[in-house]
Amino acid sequence: DQQVKQNSPSLSVQEGRISILNCDYTNSMFDYFLWYKKYPAEGPTFLISISSIKDKNEDGRFTVFLNKSAKHLSLHIVPSQPGDSAVYFCAARGYSGSARQLTFGSGTQLTVLP
Amino acid sequence: EADIYQTPRYLVIGTGKKITLECSQTMGHDKMYWYQQDPGMELHLIHYSYGVNSTEKGDLSSESTVSRIRTEHFPLTLESARPSHTSQYLCASSGLGEKLFFGSGTQLSVL
Numbered sequence: 001d002q003q004v005k006q007n008s009p010s011l012s013v014q015e016g017r018i019s020i021l022n023c024d025y026t027n028s029m030f031d032y033f034l035w036y037k038k039y040p041a042e043g044p045t046f047l048i049s050i051s052s053i054k055d056k057n058e059d060g061r062f063t064v065f066l067n068k069s070a071k072h073l074s075l076h077i078v079p080s081q082p083g084d085s086a087v088y089f090c091a092a093r094g095y096s097g098s099a100r101q102l103t104f105g106s107g108t109q110l111t112v113l114p
Numbered sequence: 115e116a117d118i119y120q121t122p123r124y125l126v127i128g129t130g131k132k133i134t135l136e137c138s139q140t141m142g143h144d145k146m147y148w149y150q151q152d153p154g155m156e157l158h159l160i161h162y163s164y165g166v167n168s169t170e171k172g173d174l175s176s177e178s179t180v181s182r183i184r185t186e187h188f189p190l191t192l193e194s195a196r197p198s199h200t201s202q203y204l205c206a207s208s209g210l211g212e213k214l215f216f217g218s219g220t221q222l223s224v225l
Contacts, residue, residue: 002156004156009154032212034212034213036214036216041123041218041219041221042218042219043120043204043205043206043216043217043218043219044157044204044214044216045216046213046214046215049212049213089156089157091157093212096173099162099164099170100212101159101162101172101173102159102212102214103156104149104156104157104158105156106154106155106156107154107155107156
């Protein structure tokens with residue numbers, strides 16, 4: 001049972017426009033959320049995060065929004081650039097026993113067209 | 115900039131061979147992790163360690179084993195590789211926070 005879902009496997013956006021990547025989760029005990037970016041044949045790199053006590057966090061062109069009642073978060077990239085083309089994973093922190101662990105979604109391939 | 119290294123980057127090997135995937139970090143992180151990822155799928159945690167001589171299995175059952183004899187080193191071993199082990203293996207570490215630093219990954223192909 002997937003606790004973190006990214007329902008859009010792919011997204012194409014024109015350069016300069018806004019990219020919106022979505023993520024839904026089912027576990028209300030998740031208390032911290034992160035977005036990672038991954039290029040082919042490389043490991044994921046951290047992009048931005050948000051605590052469950054906030055509803056928005058912004059870092060340059062990247063903004064993450066959290067809607068706890070809907071168990072939904074989204075990543076906005078404005079303006080989108082061709083170098084943003086990558087797979088984006090959302091991740092949520094939960095507990096397995098006493099251990100804190102991250103649960104990842106299946107990723108969304110973003111393609112920014114020049 | 116994260117300093118976590120994985121070798122080899124790519125490995126093609128025959129069925130039945132024993133392999134060890136290397137992972138080292140120079141950040142002094144206590145926590146280290148191994149994830150497995152297939153294209154279009156989520157990252158699955160297969161092993162983690164919260165310190166020297168501490169290892170635990172993750173959510174995804176795996177036939178691999180790990181060891182943590184030194185803080186900086188967290189190798190993963192497959193005693194007898196099979197085609198079903200073909201995947202990308204990602205090593206990560208973290209310090210006090212939740213942010214994971216990932217290595218570049220090992221793409222394993224078992225023929």
